[in-house]
Amino acid sequence: MDHQLMNVLLAILQTLLFIILAPLLAGWLKRCKCYLQNRxxxxxxxxxxxxxxxxxxxxxxxxxASWLFVISPYIIFSAMVLAAAxxxxxxxxxxxxxGADVIVLVGFFAFARFFLALAGLDVGTAFGGxxxxxxxxxxxLAEPAMLMAIFTLTMTASTTNLSYAIAHVLxxxxxLRPSFIFALFxxxxxxxxxxxxxxxxxxxxxxxxTMIHEAMILxxxxxxxxxxxxxxQLKLMLYGVLIANIFFPWGIAETLTLxxxxxxxxxxxxxxxxxxxxxxxxxxxxxxxRLFRVQEYLSFAYLLGxxxxxxxxxxxxxx
Amino acid sequence: MNIEQLDLYTQxxxxxxxxxxxxxxxxxxxxxxxxxxxxxxLQGLLLVLATALAAxxxxxxxxxxxxxxxxxxxxxxxxxxxxxxxxxxxxxRDVEALNNKTTIMLGGASLVIFSxxxxxxxxxxxxxxxxxxxxxxxxxxxxxxxxxxSHRQAIAHVVxxxxxxxxxxxxAIVSTRGMPMVVELGVAFDVxxxxxxxxxxxxxxxxxxxxxxxxxLNRLSEEDE
Numbered sequence: 001m002d003h004q005l006m007n008v009l010l011a012i013l014q015t016l017l018f019i020i021l022a023p024l025l026a027g028w029l030k031r032c033k034c035y036l037q038n039r040x041x042x043x044x045x046x047x048x049x050x051x052x053x054x055x056x057x058x059x060x061x062x063x064x065a066s067w068l069f070v071i072s073p074y075i076i077f078s079a080m081v082l083a084a085a086x087x088x089x090x091x092x093x094x095x096x097x098x099g100a101d102v103i104v105l106v107g108f109f110a111f112a113r114f115f116l117a118l119a120g121l122d123v124g125t126a127f128g129g130x131x132x133x134x135x136x137x138x139x140x141l142a143e144p145a146m147l148m149a150i151f152t153l154t155m156t157a158s159t160t161n162l163s164y165a166i167a168h169v170l171x172x173x174x175x176l177r178p179s180f181i182f183a184l185f186x187x188x189x190x191x192x193x194x195x196x197x198x199x200x201x202x203x204x205x206x207x208x209x210t211m212i213h214e215a216m217i218l219x220x221x222x223x224x225x226x227x228x229x230x231x232x233q234l235k236l237m238l239y240g241v242l243i244a245n246i247f248f249p250w251g252i253a254e255t256l257t258l259x260x261x262x263x264x265x266x267x268x269x270x271x272x273x274x275x276x277x278x279x280x281x282x283x284x285x286x287x288x289x290r291l292f293r294v295q296e297y298l299s300f301a302y303l304l305g306x307x308x309x310x311x312x313x314x315x316x317x318x319x
Numbered sequence: 320m321n322i323e324q325l326d327l328y329t330q331x332x333x334x335x336x337x338x339x340x341x342x343x344x345x346x347x348x349x350x351x352x353x354x355x356x357x358x359x360x361l362q363g364l365l366l367v368l369a370t371a372l373a374a375x376x377x378x379x380x381x382x383x384x385x386x387x388x389x390x391x392x393x394x395x396x397x398x399x400x401x402x403x404x405x406x407x408x409x410x411x412r413d414v415e416a417l418n419n420k421t422t423i424m425l426g427g428a429s430l431v432i433f434s435x436x437x438x439x440x441x442x443x444x445x446x447x448x449x450x451x452x453x454x455x456x457x458x459x460x461x462x463x464x465x466x467x468x469s470h471r472q473a474i475a476h477v478v479x480x481x482x483x484x485x486x487x488x489x490x491a492i493v494s495t496r497g498m499p500m501v502v503e504l505g506v507a508f509d510v511x512x513x514x515x516x517x518x519x520x521x522x523x524x525x526x527x528x529x530x531x532x533x534x535x536l537n538r539l540s541e542e543d544e
Contacts (some may be wrong), residue, residue, distance in 0.1 A: 174327075176333070178337030181338065182343075307337075310431060
């Protein structure tokens with residue numbers, strides 16, 4: 001009983017760690033980008049300061065907005081927190097991760113996105129509706145690609161539970177799988193599209209012609225905006241952790257001793273820092289696509305996921 | 320037999336086979352000629368790695384020579400030559416609008432399934448690596464053909480042709496542990512001569528119709544008159 005209680009506590013601690021580290025990752029990403037673009041970088045703590053500043057401000061809500069507009073930030077943030085509870089960060093086999101599988105995770109993402117799009121539509125501004133329609137277009141194409149990539153993993157581990165699947169990959173040791181190469185590429189492409197990073201969307205500008213995420217949250221201010229910003233930072237970190245822990249799971253704690261957990265924390269921080277450097281590099285190198293080319297990009301991601309699944313079934317499964 | 324029970328060599332060969340197929344797909348969707356040539360060089364590099372690995376693992380030393388020939392020809396010389404043609408004919412700024420890219424890509428995916436379907440009964444009692452690598456090389460050959468069908472620029476056709484040759488070469492490496500040296504030298508020189516001849520053809524086509532878009536060749540027929 002005592003043991004179980006500790007596991008639950010650890011799971012809560014891990015989720016809290018997720019929530020606390022997410023703005024740090026965003027700050028680090030911004031810093032890398034600034035270095036690459038010869039700009040002076042803001043401090044790593046800047047995202048925290050921004051969030052704090054926003055929570056102190058009074059939120060302004062339009063008269064036309066309904067209750068949906070006001071509760072949406074809370075729903076989106078809680079959906080992301082729940083999603084964070086499902087993804088193993090520093091240890092596998094925690095009770096929250098064992099309770100929900102990867103399809104639930106995709107469900108949380110879809111749920112948050114649904115409310116974000118509703119909130120964008122709710123105030124009735126031109127930009128809000130435009131952003132919502134663009135977001136739904138992109139996500140309807142990105143979701144199958146993501147599921148395809150994740151099914152490759154789950155078929156390899158023959159479980160849809162993320163925690164067990166990671167433990168399975170870890171247990172096999174060093175195995176080169178062609179299917180994982182494809183799934184990795186597919187998941188990276190989907191992550192870039194879903195988090196609104198540069199070839200698809202640019203989160204740093206408010207350019208009317210191209211904005212997607214920003215268009216939906218244009219009407220938000222104060223603590224509502226803070227919650228939504230935090231949720232999108234969490235989403236970025238969730239995708240980063242998914243990529244890092246599924247495909248490079250080494251270092252994650254398998255036993256719940258203090259030493260292993262410490263190593264797990266160090267490992268994931270290192271992996272995320274590296275991943276952020278790669279992302280910053282790609283954002284500096286590539287230009288933003290036209291909106292109507294996004295479907296080509298996402299169909300390529302889907303194709304990669306499909307090829308990953310095919311390589312798993314054909315190349316790797318026993319005959 | 321599952322993949323985790325195979326040795327590291329087999330795993331690397333399978334992964335390289337997968338990556339070679341991936342480069343074929345990237346070429347299929349590429350509208351810019353310089354990038355197309357770059358990806359082609361990348362495919363050649365993967366082929367060189369596979370050959371060198373096969374040479375090391377079978378301790379078959381003449382395969383090192385074919386790896387070196389492939390490196391010089393398909394990674395350095397032919398891409399360099401094609402690049403020169405593209406720059407000279409001032410085609411590096413053109414983006415070829417592929418009609419219906421998604422359909423072409425999914426067609427490519429079905430070609431992969433098709434090549435497995437075809438090869439599965441033939442090689443039912445061979446080793447897993449042989450079956451997979453052969454199926455993937457057949458897929459690379461078919462994807463090269465699809466590249467030639469779907470693109471309109473003559474340079475893309477040449478790249479498709481060369482990648483068909485890449486697929487055949489890979490099949491030879493994994494299935495028979497390398498062709499005899501004489502055959503390989505002959506093929507290498509054939510490819511070299513083909514590349515030079517293509518260069519001459521490019522000049523002639525672009526001199527006479529002022530573009531390398533092969534759809535425009537139809538205008539020479541009498542239907543237009």
